[in-house]
Amino acid sequence: MKPPVFDYVAPRSVRETVDALGDPGRTAAVIAGGQSLLLEMHLWRRRPDLVVDVNRVAGLDGLGVDGGSLRVGALVRHAAFEAPQAVPGPLGTLFQQAVTNIAHPPIRARGTLVGSLAWAHPASEWCAVALALDADLTLRDSDGARQVPARDYFQGPHRTARRPRELITSVRFPLLSDDTGVAFIEHRRTHFCFATVAVSATLTVRDGVITGSRIGLVNASDRPVRALAAEQSLLGAEIADDLYHRAGRAAAEQDAAPVAEPFADPGYKRQAVAVLVGRALRRAAADQRSRAAGRTEGLR
Amino acid sequence: MKITLTVNATDYPLDVEPRRILADVLREDCRLTGTHLGCEHGVCGACTVLVDGEAVRSCLMLAVQCDGRSVRTVEGLAGADGGPHPLQRAFSAEHALQCGFCTPGFLMLAAGALDADPDLAEHPERVDSLVGSNLCRCTGYAPIRRAILRAAEEQQRLDLQA
Ligand SMILES: Cc1cc2nc3c(=O)[nH]c(=O)nc-3n(C[C@H](O)[C@H](O)[C@H](O)COP(=O)(O)OP(=O)(O)OC[C@H]3O[C@@H](n4cnc5c(N)ncnc54)[C@H](O)[C@@H]3O)c2cc1C
Ligand code: FES
Ligand code: FES
Numbered sequence: 001m002k003p004p005v006f007d008y009v010a011p012r013s014v015r016e017t018v019d020a021l022g023d024p025g026r027t028a029a030v031i032a033g034g035q036s037l038l039l040e041m042h043l044w045r046r047r048p049d050l051v052v053d054v055n056r057v058a059g060l061d062g063l064g065v066d067g068g069s070l071r072v073g074a075l076v077r078h079a080a081f082e083a084p085q086a087v088p089g090p091l092g093t094l095f096q097q098a099v100t101n102i103a104h105p106p107i108r109a110r111g112t113l114v115g116s117l118a119w120a121h122p123a124s125e126w127c128a129v130a131l132a133l134d135a136d137l138t139l140r141d142s143d144g145a146r147q148v149p150a151r152d153y154f155q156g157p158h159r160t161a162r163r164p165r166e167l168i169t170s171v172r173f174p175l176l177s178d179d180t181g182v183a184f185i186e187h188r189r190t191h192f193c194f195a196t197v198a199v200s201a202t203l204t205v206r207d208g209v210i211t212g213s214r215i216g217l218v219n220a221s222d223r224p225v226r227a228l229a230a231e232q233s234l235l236g237a238e239i240a241d242d243l244y245h246r247a248g249r250a251a252a253e254q255d256a257a258p259v260a261e262p263f264a265d266p267g268y269k270r271q272a273v274a275v276l277v278g279r280a281l282r283r284a285a286a287d288q289r290s291r292a293a294g295r296t297e298g299l300r
Numbered sequence: 301m302k303i304t305l306t307v308n309a310t311d312y313p314l315d316v317e318p319r320r321i322l323a324d325v326l327r328e329d330c331r332l333t334g335t336h337l338g339c340e341h342g343v344c345g346a347c348t349v350l351v352d353g354e355a356v357r358s359c360l361m362l363a364v365q366c367d368g369r370s371v372r373t374v375e376g377l378a379g380a381d382g383g384p385h386p387l388q389r390a391f392s393a394e395h396a397l398q399c400g401f402c403t404p405g406f407l408m409l410a411a412g413a414l415d416a417d418p419d420l421a422e423h424p425e426r427v428d429s430l431v432g433s434n435l436c437r438c439t440g441y442a443p444i445r446r447a448i449l450r451a452a453e454e455q456q457r458l459d460l461q462a
Contacts, residue, residue, distance in 0.1 A: 002319065038360045
């Protein structure tokens with residue numbers, strides 16, 4: 001099918017954008033990459049009266065570090081994170097591993113990270129990474145801006161704390177320290193599918209003891225999940241291989257709340273969570289070791 | 301809405317409804333039917349064209365979004381003398397098409413990558429991930445992959461001579 005009739009505006013500034021979104025007489029939709037919205041409009045699942053195209057808005061395409069965090073503007077495309085230098089330190093490695101699982105190059109050239117957070121698909125890689133790392137979203141309407149932490153933002157499949165008249169202008173991720181190892185692992189049926197289950201993991205180790213871990217689960221519930229029980233099982237423990245297996249079981253049994261899908265019933269997804277969390281942590285530990293070895297190398 | 305699309309270096313002043321996707325406007329208003337539509341879901345890649353040099357799905361872009369931008373379609377691949385593009389010759393040499401429905405999409409996907417990545421010939425793994433972007437139901441991917449690598453190698457030889 002083709003999308004039904006709508007009006008279209010392409011504002012040049014954030015001010016004009018939020019004014020257009022605030023029009024009380026109309027159902028408005030922001031279009032960023034359009035890689036989810038247009039599909040929904042083709043299927044008539046979304047029928048906005050007004051499409052507000054932010055692609056010509058100045059200043060939304062910023063990607064950069066300030067203070068201890070990475071700021072990602074609303075127009076930063078998925079593809080930006082494929083380059084290893086795009087984001088410094090372990091966070092850059094995690095982003096690079098995550099992004100290659102999102103669709104394929106022509107979709108990644110248009111789709112945006114912020115658009116993924118706005119869309120809030122339960123199988124979105126970025127949503128789980130944002131939740132696990134405590135990202136902070138900036139939302140703006142014609143009355144001003146507010147910050148919403150990721151833990152308060154995701155409320156269900158395609159349901160978030162964003163109000164209809166708000167534009168998400170950017171999101172901030174805390175940078176990861178050098179004693180942190182990372183891994184992102186995804187399981188899916190074919191190259192073209194969304195994740196059956198995926199796991200984003202970080203592991204911070206000081207003097208052989210785990211001092212921090214952030215674990216995000218993709219498609220393990222009706223929304224992204226932070227695997228707090230699995231993280232708890234690791235904190236304060238000395239690095240050891242059987243820890244990862246136990247954390248995987250905790251994630252599967254206590255953190256995940258899988259929803260049945262064709263080809264993946266909840267039992268299967270729990271098993272996949274257990275295996276992938278264990279594997280991701282083992283890989284994050286190896287990444288942490290090689291970073292530490294690199295640092296010693298650098299000192300010589 | 302009045303817009304101007306620059307398609308294959310020709311300006312098309314058009315009056316289009318915002319609801320119309322780029323692929324339909326290319327096919328029906330510009331009469332360039334080389335761009336095909338398979339799924340209209342972003343999945344198959346038959347509709348792939350270059351917008352400002354970047355390979356995108358023309359089923360997931362509105363024509364009005366391309367006002368003032370430059371679009372390249374399969375009709376724009378041939379050289380100034382009308383001869384086939386190196387990619388088109390490579391596709392022929394490697395038997396990289398059968399029914400040809402997917403071919404314009406694969407050609408534009410590869411054309412975008414060749415322009416952006418002069419070292420493509422040395423990175424077959426990049427060609428693999430590229431080829432995974434589009435669907436071909438009859439030829440299979442191995443000949444398409446070989447064709448893209450062949451064109452990339454030819455381009456690299458020409459670059460070295462230049
Ligand atoms: C074939 C295919 C495969 C895909 N595979 C994956 C995959 O494996 N993993 C994955 O995560 N995604 C996948 N996607 C979706 C893709 O990543 C989208 O790019 C992403 O979900 C949405 O980003 P966008 O910029 O395209 O948003 P749009 O489509 O423009 O918008 C999506 C929604 O978010 C809203 N929105 C967008 N930006 C803002 C903003 N700044 N402020 C407020 N609201 C906003 C829109 O109004 C709309 O409701 C796939 C898409 C396709 C077509
Ligand atoms: S028609 Fe556009 S991707 Fe299939
Ligand atoms: S040649 Fe027939 S689909 Fe590819």
